[in-house]
Every structure is written in C-alpha cells, then in structure tokens.
Amino acid sequence: MTLLAANCENDPVDVLVGDWMSEFNMTARAGSKVNGQLDAYEPTFLEALEPSLPAISKYRIKVAVNAGASDTQKLHEVVTEMVKSKGMDLSVAWISGDEVLPQLVEAQKKGESPFKNICTGEKLDDWQFEPIFAQAYLGGLGIARAFEKGADIVICGRVSDASPVIGAAYWWHKWQRSELDKLANAFVAGHLSECSSYSTGGNYTGFKDFECLGWENIGYPIVEIAHSGEVILTKNKGSGGEVSVNTLTSQLLYEIQGPWYFNSDVTAILDNISFDHISGNRVALRGVKGALPPPTTKVGITAKPIYQAEMHWFITGLDVTAKARMMEHQIRTIMAAHIYKFLHLSFQTIGSVPENPSSQNAATVDFRVIAQARRAEDLAPDKFIRPCIDPIMCTYPGATPHLDLRQAFPKEVYEYYVTLLPQSAISHQVHLSSGEVITIPPPPQTRTYPNRQPTQDMTTNSVPLSAFGATVRAPLGTIVHARSGDKGSDCNVGFWVRHQDEYAWLQNLLSMEFIKHLLADEYKGGRIERCEFPRLRAVHFLLKDHLDRGVSCTLTVDFLGKNCAEYLRAREVDVPLRFLARGRL
Template identity: 50%
Template sequence: MANDLQANGHSNGGTKRVMKIAGVSGGVFDRFRAMEDLSKDNSIDVLFGDWISEISMTFRGNERATRADDAEQVAFEMSFVAALKPAIKNIAKNKQKVAVNAGSCDPEALGKVVQQLVKDYDTDLKVSWVTGDIVTDQVKEMLKNGEKFPSLPSDTPIDQWGVEPVCAQAYLGGIGIAEALKHGADIVICGRVADAAPVIGAAMWFHNWGRDDFTQLAYALVAGHLLECSSYVTGGYYTGFKKELLYANNCTDCGFPIGEIEANGEFVITKEERTGGIVNIQTVTAQLLYEIQGPLYYNSDVTARFDGIQLTQEAPNRIRVTGVVGLPPPPTTKIGITAKGGWQAEVHFFLTGLDIEEKVELVKRQTLQSMGDYRKEFQTLTFNVTGSVPVNPRNQASATVDLRIFAQSRNPDLMSAGTHKGVAPDTPSFGKWCIENCLQGYPGGTPAMDLRQSIGKPFFEYWVALFPQDKIQHEVHTFDGTSIPIPAPTNTKTYPRQQDSYDTSNPLPLDSWGETTRAPLGHIVHGRSGDKSSDCNLGLFVRHADEWDWLRSLLSVGKLRELLEEEDKGKRIDRFEIPALYAVHFLLRDHLDRGANSSSTYDILGKNVCEYVRCKLVDIPRVFYDRGTI
C-alpha cells in the first residue's frame, strides 16, 4: 500500500513505510513553540495543527457574514501565521508538509497571506487551500424547502430555535487535503475540516490509500483523534498528574505528540524527546474517550469502531494502537450553524461566613424587585453560588464564596450594550439593578469592583445538525491556480441516529470483593469529559484488569444519575463499554446549557463533569484501594 515517496516529495532514498506526523497545535491559544521546534526534526514528514473550535467558529462565522460592514475584519486565525514564521525555513529545508484548519471561515484569504509569507522568506514552498465547508446558502435554501435540521443533542427541530442563522459550516474530511498534497502542495490551508481530517488526508497521500480502504482510514481517524489536542495525550488534563507529573517534577513543557502511522494503518503514539509529560496507557485512553459520542466515531471519509480498540505499551512513551475496525462513512456530515443570540453580562458578589443561602436569597429578591417587569426581557437570568464555607474555616478566603448573577437578553439597551457605553444614571440596565441594592444588602455585602462584565457583550447560539455530503461544493485550489472538485463519497452507509446504549451484561454483586472503603471514586478511577455542542461525554476507567468487573458493575446509568445528584438534568444518558481498556463511557445528551458559546455556567466545555463525578463517595473494595490511590 505504500506509495512512491520520491514522487510525493520525500527524499529518503526509497520507500518509507511509516509516516511521522506531529501535532503542533490543539487550539488557537496553544503554545507557539511547537511548529518551530518540530520543524527542526528532519525525521518528521508532516506537521498538522488544530486552530479552531466550536467557540471560534461562531465568532469567525459572524465575521464572515458581516464582513461587508467592516472591510478590515478577517475570518481566519492570524495566530497560525505567527507560529509559522519561525518554522518556514526548516519546513522548506526538511521537505515537510503542513496541513492546518487555521483558515477557519476564509481559507482562501489565509492561503494568500501564507503564499506571500513564503515568498518573503525566500522559499519555494507551495501553498494550496481547501474550500466547501461554508454551506450557508445551501442551509438557507433547504430551510425554505422545509428541512428541519433536528439538533444532534436534543432532536429538536431548528424552527424552535428562535434565532436566525447567519453562517453554517460543514465538517469536511481529509480527501481534499490528500488531493492537495498529491498535486504538489507543501502547505494546505483548510477551514472547518474534522479535527482528525489533516491526519487522514496526510496518511492517504503518504500511503496512497484509496477512499474505500476503510480499515486504514479508520486507523488514521483514531490517530488524528488522539493527536489533535496536542498535549492532552502527553499529560495534559491527566487525572494521574499528581504522582506521574507534579511530584515527579515532569509537569512543565509537556511534549507535543507524534504519530507513527504504518502502511496497514496501525500506529504508535509518542512525543518529542527531551520534553516533559508522559505517554502511557492511561493518557492515551483518556484522550481516546474524549469528545466521542458512542462506539461509532463518524467522519466524512470513514466510520471507526472504538469498542474493540487495544493499547500496548511498547516502550517508555510509546503506545501502539490496534483493534480499530473501519466502516463506510455516512452520507451526511456534521454542520455547525451560527446565529446571533443577543447580549450577555454578569455581576459578582462575595459572600462570607454564615447564612450563605439566606444572603443569596436576599440579593435575589432585591435584584428582581429592582428589575420589575423588565425581568421578562431576559432569556436567561441565573443566581449561582460557587464554593462553600467549611466548618470553622482557617482563614477568610476559605470562608468566602462567589455569587454570580448572569443574564442574557436580546435587548441591547437593557444590557447597556453596543453604542450605550455612557448610559445615563437613570437608564434602566442590568448592571444598575444588580448594584443599586448594595446599601440595603446582606451583611458584609461586597461586589466585585471590576464592573466591566456588567456591560453587555454579544453572544452567539450554535446549532449542530447533519447535512448531506452531496450538497457540499468541496474543492481544492492549488498553488498554480487550478481548482479540483472533490466528489462526495459514493460508498456510504446510513447509520441509526441513536447509537447502541446498554448497561453491563451480567453485573456482579458489589459485595463480591469483600470489605470496602468509603472514598471518592477518583481515588482509583481515571477519567476525562468534554463537550460536543450541548452534549457532554464522560469516560471513566481503571488501571488494573481485576478492577474492571467492579467498575462495569458499579457504573450503570442509574448509578451515574445518583452520583450526579442535583446535576442530573433528567435527559437521556447513553452508555457503552471498551473492555480492553477497562473503560465505561457515558454520553449525557443535551447536558450542557446550549454549549460553550452561550452557556450560563462556568463549566462551558463540560471538562469538569468528570472531576465532579470522580470526587463523589462510593464503596471501593479494600483490595483495590490498598494498592494505592491515583
């Protein structure tokens, strides 16, 4: 299956059967050093990075939709240019390829910026870009014809959304990237491709895989899923951080990940040498369980089956991944639709000591009384307390909690937003209503003195649905001015909208392991959680084979609801298992408040759901607990 590497720009003197690909960015705010440092490693064939998220998509989508009002607006990620500059010379020297999604909502504009940049640095690097992800016109036309675009998290039809779409983006696969590389590109700029798409596209090009090589493509999809969040797989967000990173003085400068993808698809995850962090079974399992929806992982190019995956520690910081099953892609892909949600603001009060609940109630009653009938104009208005006061606190800080009053409205005047920066003192506004009661307030009443957050700022709503791939105008635009259409896949499979969900078969009685200790679940259970729109996924796993039967027997859907307590939204929870990884995965459907773009909670990304569940008390068998905690 390997290709003629000389024809694809490699100069290793023959056929190289392993592609080394490095993840140099997991998001727009990731450390900039990675691209420069990894470009110096001439053993690496491809550098790829993720520069966009659901949050940035909404901002860039709005910028593209409203650009006529501001010719200076750009709808791509300029931070990529800053990361690329110090690496350009090395990329050219080492004949590396680069594939990124930093084009966001305007890959052509970024592509032209990069074309000029490589000229300025006196290199002959060839820059191409991929388009077709913007499907706003198609979505609006389909809406006129009655398409409902039901929400993936909630199944609610879009006509109940209550806001007007301004931009829609489809998640493209990797075939366009593969085609760009095949036609001689050195740097490929994409917009909204799936997070793993650059890895799929690079591997297709490198190993000359076809569109129906589903096993190989599925392995590349899993590799991309593991690599795309950069140091998440090398120790970031790792629940074993205390012993293996912090106490081991190994927690700074976690290495960026490297994948070694073989011609049959199997691969190894490793990391930069002489850097911090760690790659082990647990860090890879955690990232594998992150942001998935069930046993099937869908992509525009392929569907990967996760529940048979196996991990092997080949050597320190080297994990081999096997057991991936590839299936045809669905005829649809995911789209994200952006709409202007209105304006949001918040005010914070600090409450100390006794009677916290009563102090909150006092603030709430006084504030609502001040708002009067205007309270009806808020789509969201919450009074949330963060923290709690311990018995006999040792200092004042530990006895203080944060009361956050959070509001959203479509009335900019009410939020003192937009042009209303200098509102008159008697103008009704959210901030004024919150603050004006201070002198009749609770004992010790203290507002946060930085009131800039009380001035409304725009927020966006984000709707996730499915879109037919054959309505996408997917194209590659090469460095020499050629446009290459990318047809939709023809070998597809329609999958049920609802994935398999089940409690464990043949659970064992929880007293099977003898004496127990009442302790936090996370003392022996690792985990990871995250968001996909308003869905929250939660993966939990143990370290040892003999603990697996206990974990799967304990963690039913009913038990998870018990652990969630007041955080249980009462909505559907899906569950499946990955036995070889000793892992149970839950999908909490529509659990997050509309997703990161418009959430009224602090946990906008769902990443702390796992840490909340891991701190809950359960009865842990002493035989497991006495081995030592995480």
C-alpha cells in the same frame, strides 16, 4: 511548530498538522466574517508558522491546518505573501466547501429535511434564532489531493479535527477510499493527536504522577502511521509529560459519542479498541475497525448575536444559602419592571465553605448573576449593573461586589445549532497555487446508522458489589480516572481504572441509574447513553443536552464540559478497601 520543525534532523517529522477550530471559534469567527470588522481566520496560526518556515522549507515538511476558520481564502493569501516575502519555494493550497449556509437554506425551503438538532432533537424551523453562517465538517481527502499535486502547506477551514492526519496518511501511503480499516486507524490517530498536549498529560487525572517529569513542558504528540494502518503514538524528544496507556485513554474518551465514531471519510468502530505499551513513551493503537462513512456530515450553524452581561458578589462564612437568597430577591425586585426582556437570567452560587475554614479565601464563594437578551439596550447599565449593585447597603452581612465591572456591560454571544447535511450537497474543492481547482467527490459508498449509539443500562458482566469485599466511603476519583468534554450541548464522560478486577467493580457500579445518582442536582432528566470499552477498562456515558446550549452561549461556568468528570470523581461511593490498598490516584 518551530520546536518540532527545527529539531527535525534529530526527531524527524514528515507532516505538521494543527487543529485551531472549536465550536467557540466557529461562532466567534463566523460573527467576524458576517460583520466584517476583523479577519475571520485564526491569527495565532501565523504566530506559530512564521518562525517555523525556515525549518519547514529546509526539511521539506508538509503542513496541514484548519486555521482558516471562516476566512480560509484570506488566510491562504496572507500565508502565500509571507512565504513569498521570505523568498521560499513553498506551494500553498487551500480548501473550500465548508461554508454551506446557502445549501442549507435552500434545502430547508424545499422541505428536504427538518434539520433536527442532533443534541436536542429540535427542528430548525422551530429554532427561534436567525442563522447567519453555517459550516460543514469536511474530510481529509482534499488535503491528500493537495499534497499529491505538490502543495507544501494546505490551509483549511472547518475540516474535522482529525482530517489533517487522515489526509496526510492517505497521501503518503497512496491509500484508496475502500481501505476502511486503514482510514479508521488514521482517523483515531488524528483524534488522539489533534488536541495537542492532551495526549501527553494535559487534562489528565493522573497528572500528579509526572510532576517530576516537568509540568512546564509536557510535550506534543507524534503519530507514526504505517502503510498497513498500524499506529504508534509518541511525543517529541526532550519534553516532559508522558505518552502512556492512561494518557491516551483520557484523550480517546474525551470527545467520542459512543462505539461508533463518525467522520466524512470513514466510521471508526471502537468496540475492541485498546492501547499497547511498547517502550518508553511509545504506545501502539490496537483493535480499531473501519466501516463506511455516513451519507451526512455535521454542520454547525451560527445565529445572529444576542447579548450577555454578568456581575459577581463575594459571600463569606456562614449562611451562604440564605445570603444568596436575600441578594437574589433584592436584585429581582429592582429588575422587575424590565425582567421580561431578558431571554435568560440566572443566579448562581459557585463553591462552598468547608467546616472550620483555615483562611478567609477558603471561606468565600462566588455569587454570579448572568443575563442574556436580544438587544444590547436591554442589558444597559440602568437595567443590569445598577439593579445588581444598588442593594449593597441593605443586603447580606459582608456584602462585597467584584469591582471589575467589564463583564457587566453587554457583549455579543452567538447561539449555535448542530445538525446534519448530505455530503452530496457540499462542494469540496482544492485550490492550488497554480490556479487549478480540483473537486473532491463525496464518498461513493455510505451507510445510514441508527440515530442513537448502542447503549446498555447496566453491564452484562453482572457481579454483586458485595463480592468485592469490605468497603469505605471515599471519593470515586481516589481510584477511578475520568475525562469529559462538550459536543454542542451534549456532554460525554468516560471513566476507567488501572486494574482488571477494578474494572469488574466499575462496570457493576456505574449503571445508568447510578450515574443519575452521582449527577445528583446536576441531572435534569435528559437522556443518557451508556457503553463499555472492555479493553480500555472503561465505561462511557453520553449526557444528551446536558450543557445549556453549548460553549458559545452557555450560562454555566463549565462551558466546555470538562469539569463534569471532576465533579463526579469528587462524589463519594463505597470503594473496596483492597483497591485502596494499592494506592490512590
């Protein structure tokens, strides 16, 4: 924040927005709020805000963030006191309404909805965990109203990631709720900028191309939103990295669920979305259309904590599978008397040994034992650590445990459940520094959408793969970009290419059946939805319930779903030689 605010005179910015929330933060801060042990807001926001306040005050820059997490009013009080202590004339407002457990429990008692999990289809009545906190995703119009009433800084809890940008644009341009195309463009602009450096080269499969530009400072995205709703994306001056069609395609495909992108204020229709390189690090957003928002909004429910412990061994060289099998058998035997008390127990071999390895590290893999239980005492040292370590003298050759045992002691983790709540059940309010409270009504018009996104098993632009000429076996990622991410236990993954003739090949290669083949042992039979974005040269898949319960409590190491794309890019396919001749990624 300081970097952007302090350079405002040379690189103007009107509003600073920040997204501090994720599904992991939501569960962790919810736990803090319920047990009262820690402040339940995001403290790193204060580290960013305090040094930037002089420039914010000098240049009259507005600020909107969702760093309130589960304690928005408390963070408002802290920020208000910070501003006051510095003698600054800045008005601080806060947004309430995202905490919705009472409404949800009451509606459940009345049988108003089964509150199905939008990832798994499970009904809330059948969920085996006890809810302790629930947060709804709010839109951006409360932020807009706060700015309109003179607020300089607006502190929010669980507004959607893009809501600060929607609110800023709505206020600045004095838009109306009926201007759906404008709102949709601001919504997508918010999505493209909310993940910080992801739009300037972070997590981008073409990262090697801009090593010469500087990996150490790849910059922050800036969105320019016109009254017409037109959007141009750029980045702060003097930074490395890049803003390009490819970096923006990467970020766009990261969290969407298909061609319909939902928000409390608007639905963005993405069928014809594209990016147009203007000059340098300036790229225009094109083709986004707006539609009515849904009558519901997403709600994340945090459950009473369970407990988790994990232990690691190193396996080196030959016979990795047999060594892992031996260790698992021995640990299970020792745990047998109390293993029934575990909710989950998993033995995982992470990595593989190449042929003729050139170093011992290259020949070493991680054998991971991870367990979860309802009570901490069920994972006490005599029930978990000792059974994991005791085979050391009688197990596989070279048996070496990790000596840092801190993860082997039980820690709290939180189950997370994602459902929908009517927007009409939410009390969305703005709290101004004057004490005035303003209620933001739900959208006056909404549209109910089908439960599933539009999907197609294969492309309608059918071309035989043989038509692309001679091929060679090579990793998919030699010519194909990809990006993946998590939403609850769903994983989305998008693939795109650099040239139009490559796209015809990609469309025909990546059928529903072929993605199952690529997933190989990772495919567990779940539903997959597929769509195409022709103007991005992209094919997108939504892997339903693929991520083992989501980031807060997953047993997997890919807890954010980001490495699904990297795994799939490493899988070998028949790549046309003429495409490889253009150069590899």
